[in-house]
Structure formats: C-alpha cells, structure tokens
Amino acid sequence: MDPETTNVIEVKCLTVRYPKPGLKQVFVTAVNQLALAVHHGEVFGFLGPNGAGKTTTMNVLLGFVPPTSGTASLFGIDVRQPIARQRIGYLPELTYYYKFLTAEELLRFYAKIFGLSRAETDQRIAKLIKLVGLEHASKRPIKSYSKGMQQRVGLAQALINNPDLLILDEPTSGLDPLGRMKVREIIQRLKDEGKTVFFSSHELGEVEAICDRVAIVHEGQLKAVGTVAEISAGHANLERAFLEVVGYQSTCQP
Amino acid sequence: MKTSPWIALVSLLALAFTVATSLSSRADIWSKRSKSNNFFGVIFGDGRKLFANQFFTMADVYFHSGYYPSIFDKNSAEQKEIISASHGAKETEEDEKKEDFLGQPKDWIDAFGRHFRLTEHVHLEQGNEREMLPWLRLAADLDPQKIETYTVGAFFLREHLGKTNEAEAFLREGFHNNPENSELLFELGRLYQDSADVTRARNVWELGVKKFLALDDAGKKENKLVFDQLAVNLGRLEDAAGNFDQAIKWLRAAQSVSPVPGELQIQIDAIQKKLAAPASVPATK
Amino acid sequence: MNKIVALAGVVIKELYRRKDFYVLFVLTALLTVAAGMVNFFNDDKIIRIVKDVCLMLIWVSALIIAIVTTARQIPAEREARTLFPLLAKPVSRGQVLAGKFLGCWLATGVALVVFYFFFAIITGSREHIWPWAVYFQAMWLQWFMLAIVIAMVLLGSLYFAAPSSTSTISFILVVGMLGLGSHLNTLALQQPEPMQSLLAGIYFAMPHLEWFDLRDFVVYDQKLIAWPAFALATVYAVVWTGIFLLLAWFGFRRKNLST
Numbered sequence: 001m002d003p004e005t006t007n008v009i010e011v012k013c014l015t016v017r018y019p020k021p022g023l024k025q026v027f028v029t030a031v032n033q034l035a036l037a038v039h040h041g042e043v044f045g046f047l048g049p050n051g052a053g054k055t056t057t058m059n060v061l062l063g064f065v066p067p068t069s070g071t072a073s074l075f076g077i078d079v080r081q082p083i084a085r086q087r088i089g090y091l092p093e094l095t096y097y098y099k100f101l102t103a104e105e106l107l108r109f110y111a112k113i114f115g116l117s118r119a120e121t122d123q124r125i126a127k128l129i130k131l132v133g134l135e136h137a138s139k140r141p142i143k144s145y146s147k148g149m150q151q152r153v154g155l156a157q158a159l160i161n162n163p164d165l166l167i168l169d170e171p172t173s174g175l176d177p178l179g180r181m182k183v184r185e186i187i188q189r190l191k192d193e194g195k196t197v198f199f200s201s202h203e204l205g206e207v208e209a210i211c212d213r214v215a216i217v218h219e220g221q222l223k224a225v226g227t228v229a230e231i232s233a234g235h236a237n238l239e240r241a242f243l244e245v246v247g248y249q250s251t252c253q254p
Numbered sequence: 255m256k257t258s259p260w261i262a263l264v265s266l267l268a269l270a271f272t273v274a275t276s277l278s279s280r281a282d283i284w285s286k287r288s289k290s291n292n293f294f295g296v297i298f299g300d301g302r303k304l305f306a307n308q309f310f311t312m313a314d315v316y317f318h319s320g321y322y323p324s325i326f327d328k329n330s331a332e333q334k335e336i337i338s339a340s341h342g343a344k345e346t347e348e349d350e351k352k353e354d355f356l357g358q359p360k361d362w363i364d365a366f367g368r369h370f371r372l373t374e375h376v377h378l379e380q381g382n383e384r385e386m387l388p389w390l391r392l393a394a395d396l397d398p399q400k401i402e403t404y405t406v407g408a409f410f411l412r413e414h415l416g417k418t419n420e421a422e423a424f425l426r427e428g429f430h431n432n433p434e435n436s437e438l439l440f441e442l443g444r445l446y447q448d449s450a451d452v453t454r455a456r457n458v459w460e461l462g463v464k465k466f467l468a469l470d471d472a473g474k475k476e477n478k479l480v481f482d483q484l485a486v487n488l489g490r491l492e493d494a495a496g497n498f499d500q501a502i503k504w505l506r507a508a509q510s511v512s513p514v515p516g517e518l519q520i521q522i523d524a525i526q527k528k529l530a531a532p533a534s535v536p537a538t539k
Numbered sequence: 540m541n542k543i544v545a546l547a548g549v550v551i552k553e554l555y556r557r558k559d560f561y562v563l564f565v566l567t568a569l570l571t572v573a574a575g576m577v578n579f580f581n582d583d584k585i586i587r588i589v590k591d592v593c594l595m596l597i598w599v600s601a602l603i604i605a606i607v608t609t610a611r612q613i614p615a616e617r618e619a620r621t622l623f624p625l626l627a628k629p630v631s632r633g634q635v636l637a638g639k640f641l642g643c644w645l646a647t648g649v650a651l652v653v654f655y656f657f658f659a660i661i662t663g664s665r666e667h668i669w670p671w672a673v674y675f676q677a678m679w680l681q682w683f684m685l686a687i688v689i690a691m692v693l694l695g696s697l698y699f700a701a702p703s704s705t706s707t708i709s710f711i712l713v714v715g716m717l718g719l720g721s722h723l724n725t726l727a728l729q730q731p732e733p734m735q736s737l738l739a740g741i742y743f744a745m746p747h748l749e750w751f752d753l754r755d756f757v758v759y760d761q762k763l764i765a766w767p768a769f770a771l772a773t774v775y776a777v778v779w780t781g782i783f784l785l786l787a788w789f790g791f792r793r794k795n796l797s798t
Binding site for chain 3: 018059062063064065066082083084085086088090091092094095096097098099100101105109110112113114115154157158161167
C-alpha cells in the first residue's frame with residue numbers, strides 16, 4: 001500500500017452511542033454518521049464546540065472506544081488492531097506522566113513499547129529532549145516539573161517512534177505564550193518533515209496559522225470540511241466562519 | 255484586627271494547661287486504666303484477659319509444635335493439655351498423643367491440604383520447652399490473676415529446664431499478684447521440697463492451708479483439690495520427717511475432701527504402724 | 540513479551556522509589572530485633588517466638604505491598620491519564636494487564652527475597668542452622684499465593700471506584716480465605732440449608748490460599764513438604780492466577796475508556 005496515496009485517517013459513517021450515566025437503556029449519540037479523510041503530509045485541524053464529538057472521534061481513532069457502527073482506520077488498518085497505532089504519536093490534553101520517573105526514563109519506557117533498539121532509543125531521546133528544550137531537567141523526576149514542562153515531555157513521548165501521524169488533543173491548552181509558540185514551531189517542523197498532524201483546538205487563530213485543512217463538527221455531525229481559505233470564504237476570519245457553522249447567535253446588542 | 259498566630263498558639267496552650275490542671279483530679283475517678291502499672295492494662299483495659307487466654311493457648315500450641323486443633327476442629331476441649339502434662343499426668347499425655355483431632359480427610363481438598371499442615375503429634379522435649387516461656391510470660395503480664403500461667407510456667411522452668419531460681423521468682427510474682435491464692439503456695443512448696451528445703455516447704459504449705467481455710471470460712475468456694483494436695487503433701491513431708499502424729503493429722507484432713515479417701519486410709523494405717531513401732535527417725539520440727 | 544516486560548519495569552521502579560517497602564522492611568526489622576532482645580526467664584536460646592513474629596510481619600508486609608501496589612495500578616493510570624498515551628501505542632489491553640501483573644508480582648518477589656534473607660540472618664545467627672530448602676519452599680509458595688492475590692486485586696481494581704476500596708475488600712477476602720479456607724466445610728455441616736449448600740459451594744469454588752502458608756513448618760523446624768505436593772500447589776496457583784487474569788481481561792478489553 002502506497003503511503004502517499006492512502007488516506008492516513010479514514011472515517012466512514014462513524015456513529016458512537018453511549019449509555020447515559022445511570023440509565024443503561026438510554027443512549028446518547030456522541031458521533032453521528034461522521035465521514036472524514038486526512039491526507040498524507042497535511043496539518044488537519046479538528047474543530048467544534050465542547051460536546052461536539054471531537055474527543056469521542058479521537059477516542060475511536062486511538063482505540064479507546066469501539067464504534068457503535070461505521071469504520072475508522074489509520075494507514076488503512078482498522079483502529080481496533082493495536083498495530084494500527086505503530087506509526088502514530090498521541091499527545092493527550094493535560095496528562096500527569098509517571099511522576100517517579102525522569103523524562104529520560106519515561107521516553108525509554110515508551111521506546112521499549114515500540115520495540116526500538118537501544119542505540120536508536122538513545123539517539124531519539126537525545127534529539128527529542130533537545131527539541132522540547134528539557135536538556136536541563138531530563139534526569140529529574142517528572143514530579144518536579146511545571147505544567148508546561150509536563151506538556152513538553154508529553155510532546156516528546158508522542159514523537160518517540162518518529163511517527164508518520166501525530167494526533168494532538170488541545171496541545172497548547174494551559175501553556176503560556178512561549179510554550180504555545182514552541183508547540184507551534186514543532187508542528188511546523190513536523191509538517192516540513194512530511195508528517196501528518198491531526199489536532200483539535202479551541203484556539204482558532206492558531207488553527208488558522210498552521211492548518212492546511214480543517215473540519216468543523218457540531219452535535220456529532222460533520223458541518224464543514226475544507227482548507228482554511230475555503231471555510232473562511234465570505235467571513236472576516238475563521239472564527240466568524242466557525243461561529244456561523246455552529247449556529248452561534250450573539251445575545252449582546254451593539 | 256490582626257492577631258499574630260503565635261499569640262493565638264500560646265493562648266491555646268495556656269488554656270489547655272489550665273483546663274488540664276482543673277481536670278486532672280476529676281479524671282482519676284473516671285478511669286483507673288491510665289493509672290495501671292501494667293503497660294497492657296493501660297492499652298487494653300480488662301480486655302487484656304482475652305489476650306492472656308489466647309497467649310496461654312499459644313504456649314500449648316508451641317508445646318505441641320504447632321499440631322493443634324483450631325476452634326473449628328473437633329475435640330477442641332483437648333486444649334490446655336500442658337496443664338495436665340505439668341501436673342505429671344503421663345497417662346493422659348500418652349492417651350492424648352494417640353488421639354487425632356484431624357480425623358479422616360473429609361474431601362479431596364482436605365486431603366491435599368494436609369500436605370501443608372502439621373500432622374505429627376509431638377511434645378516439646380530436651381530443653382525445647384523453653385520455647386513456650388515467652389507466651390507464658392506475656393500471658394502473666396496480660397492477666398496477672400491467671401494462676402495457671404504461674405503454675406505451668408514454674409513447672410516447666412523447674413522440671414524441664416532446671417531453672418529453679420526463675421521458677422521461684424515467677425511463683426513469687428504470682429503470689430505477689432494473688433496474695434490469697436493457696437495453689438501458688440502449693441507449687442512454691444513443691445519447688446522447695448525438690449530443693450530439699452523441707453522447712454520452707456512446710457512453711458509455705460501451712461500458709462497455703464491457712465489461706466485456703468480463711469477463704470473457705472469467708473464462704474468463697476475454692477478448689478478443694480488444692481486443699482487435698484496441700485494436706486497430702488504436708489502429711490507425706492511430716493511422715494518423712496518422722497512427725498507421725500502431724501502426718502496423720504494432715505492425711506485425715508485430706509480425707510475429708512479427697513476423691514480417694516480409701517487410698518489415704520492405707521497411708522494413715524501405714525504411719526500408725528510406724529508410730530506403734532520404736533522411733534528410728536529423729537523429728538526435725 | 541518485550542512490551543509486557545517494559546510495563547513491568549515501570550511497576551518495579553515505582554515500588555523501589557516509593558517509601559512503602561522501606562517503611563515496612565524497617566518496621567519488620569525493628570520489631571523482629573526487639574522481639575529477639577526481650578529476655579524471657581534468662582534464657583537466650585528462645586527463638587521460635589522471634590521466628591513467629593518475623594514471619595507474621597513478613598506475611599502482613601508482603602500482603603500490604605502486593606495488594607496496595609496492585610490496587611492502584613489501573614486507577615492511577617486512569618486518574619493521571621497516562622493510560623491514554625500508553626494505549627495509543629501498539630500495545631493491547633491484555634498486554635497492559637499482563638505487564639501490570641508481572642510488575643506487581645516480580646516487585647513483591649524482590650521484596651520477599653529481601654525479607655526472607657533478613658529472616659535467615661536473624662534466625663541463623665541464633666540457631667546456627669540455615670534450613671534453606673524449607674525457607675525456599677515457604678517463600679516460593681508464599682510468592683505464588685501472592686500471584687493469585689495480585690491477579691484477584693487487578694480484577695477488583697477494574698470494578699471498584701477507588702484503590703482504597705479495592706485494597707480494603709481484598710484484605711478482607713484474603714484474610715478470610717487464609718483463616719477460614721480450610722474450615723468452611725466443617726462450618727457448612729453445622730449450618731441449616733440453604734446456608735450449608737452455600738458454604739460448601741464456596742469451599743469447593745474458592746482458591747485455597749491457606750495451603751501456601753508454610754510458616755508453621757519453618758517455626759517448628761518441621762521437615763520439608765513432599766516435592767510433588769509442592770509442585771502441584773504451584774500449578775494450582777498458576778491456574779487460579781490465570782483464571783483471575785482472564786476475568787480481568789474480559790472486563791478490560793471492552794471497557795469504554797473516555798478521555
């Protein structure tokens with residue numbers, strides 16, 4: 001299978017229903033008949049208001065939640081197969097990594113999961129620690145890290161296997177402006193290296209700046225998909241377009 | 255108003271001391287536990303007696319090297335075998351060895367499980383009886399009023415371990431804690447008798463009889479067997495010392511409570527024969 | 540297998556970097572030495588009570604280490620959200636469970652070796668004998684019993700909300716199994732129906748952890764247990780561990796894990 005022509009992410013007719021907490025017979029539809037394709041080498045922004053179904057879709061892609069119906073695949077492999085995740089990196093929102101490990105030990109652990117050789121692991125760890133700017137703290141336990149440093153460790157672990165696809169859930173959430181800039185630079189660098197990046201964010205300015213294409217979901221359904229320019233056409237900016245797509249009406253009178 | 259936390263802390267400490275001074279005299283009436291000179295008494299209160307019984311049982315478990323029925327096993331009444339052993343009941347000891355509280359395995363789980371249980375009935379011997387001592391020591395500390403602890407402990411210390419001084423000290427400790435008990439005096443007398451200290455043996459046994467009778471007069475029901483043992487042993491001691499009249503007096507006293515008065519009568523008859531014959535043994539009293 | 544070993548490595552690192560093990564070991568050592576120093580009737584050859592106290596502390600400590608360490612594994616991964624980057628890698632949920640089990644079991648094994656080595660030094664220094672084969676049998680069976688316990692706790696930790704509730708319930712169950720395991724059939728006979736059938740059913744269906752307690756053999760200087768019985772008990776522990784791990788896997792593989 002040619003990786004250049006195969007869709008990196010392909011979601012077809014995806015529906016996810018959850019039983020309502022406490023009521024097993026009553027179901028809530030989190031994602032409804034969603035279809036999506038992310039191409040090789042693009043930075044893809046996945047947008048939507050809270051509760052739109054972004055996280056559920058990501059959870060399906062990562063194999064955390066089984067789809068109720070429809071299919072989802074990574075590099076043409078069904079997401080239910082662990083091997084589908086061999087070539088991806090994932091950065092969740094706000095994760096507190098094993099606090100008794102150092103950053104170096106954490107990366108070494110994840111490298112073992114990917115079955116990397118010792119020499120390759122050493123090389124990758126050195127490169128990633130430098131990339132995320134943690135050279136001074138790599139041998140310190142993670143429990144002594146600030147929130148920003150933890151997020152950078154997270155980014156490093158997501159890149160340990162030199163992934164072809166990076167899935168980022170709110171990667172700049174809770175970071176200071178410098179941290180955001182650093183993450184943006186890293187995404188840009190990955191794009192330059194030909195990697196595919198799929199990320200969700202509420203920072204529309206950031207999405208506008210780095211994404212090739214975006215998708216907007218609302219109430220579990222795909223409302224719009226296209227390049228930033230296509231979505232923003234006829235609006236002042238992406239934010240205005242987003243608000244119209246999700247049907248937002250201001251209650252403040254001018 | 256801004257108050258320094260240090261002032262607040264000092265004020266609270268001062269208040270605590272003031273209240274403590276006022277409460278100190280009243281608290282004595284509420285509970286005597288904290289005043290107990292026994293560490294376990296402070297910790298457990300009267301509940302310590304339950305532990306004492308358990309520790310006494312543990313001594314028995316050790317005596318059997320772990321081959322011991324649990325509370326769920328049949329024949330659990332077989333417990334406290336060390337008491338009978340300590341009273342020299344050799345036949346009982348042998349009988350008990352023949353008994354198997356485990357019985358036949360009830361099912362395959364029980365049968366397989368026996369590989370991991372001690373199934374050999376053995377008693378401590380050759381000085382290994384010492385291993386029981388810690389439990390008896392702890393049982394005595396927890397319940398100083400449990401007489402058996404002292405008598406059993408003293409028996410093994412004296413008979414099996416040759417620790418006469420320790421046995422005497424243990425019995426004296428028991429007597430200190432139970433000044434009215436005549437059984438402890440009987441054991442103490444046996445210890446002196448074994449040490450060939452006839453005078454002290456006679457003194458403590460006579461004191462034992464006095465204590466027994468005092469309690470009997472006061473209407474407190476005591477174990478008549480103790481009086482029997484005291485009187486019989488005093489009778490034999492006087493017999494050996496050549497004080498035949500005294501010996502007969504004690505044996506007759508024992509007859510009134512003995513389960514085998516006929517046996518005692520035979521001994522009395524024997525002494526009376528000696529009395530009729532010319533005296534050959536000088537009196538020591 | 541490398542993935543499982545990697546996961547186990549993290550659990551072992553966690554054990555020796557946390558204070559729990561050191562606190563329990565120091566406590567055991569102090570209480571054992573204190574028991575050994577007490578003078579009972581001027582007899583310095585008394586040793587069984589020291590062995591008894593030390594082995595009891597080893598059992599309690601090993602149970603605490605095994606249960607508490609295992610109970611927090613999966614809940615802590617979920618709470619700190621480390622489970623998500625982990626499962627986003629090419630590792631199956633079964634491998635995560637197996638790694639957690641292996642880590643907890645090996646960590647407990649390491650702790651047991653340290654504890655028993657201390658025990659051997661203390662008792663050997665007084666008795667001047669080292670019955671290594673008996674110690675080995677006692678430690679080995681205790682370790683395999685802990686394998687059953689760890690697998691059982693891992694299963695419980697998937698269903699109970701907090702590690703503390705998993706730990707408490709597990710302690711009660713394990714102490715119950717150890718204390719009543721061999722007597723449930725006797726107790727059943729003393730009960731009216733349907734209690735009798737219920738207790739008898741539990742007796743035949745439960746894992747018999749009491750078989751793995753060879754403390755009495757060590758304390759009372761008894762001879763070794765038969766090696767075939769020893770081997771069969773090991774197989775029995777492996778089977779029960781497998782049962783609990785399979786049940787845990789059935790529960791975990793289809794569990795919705797929403798971030």
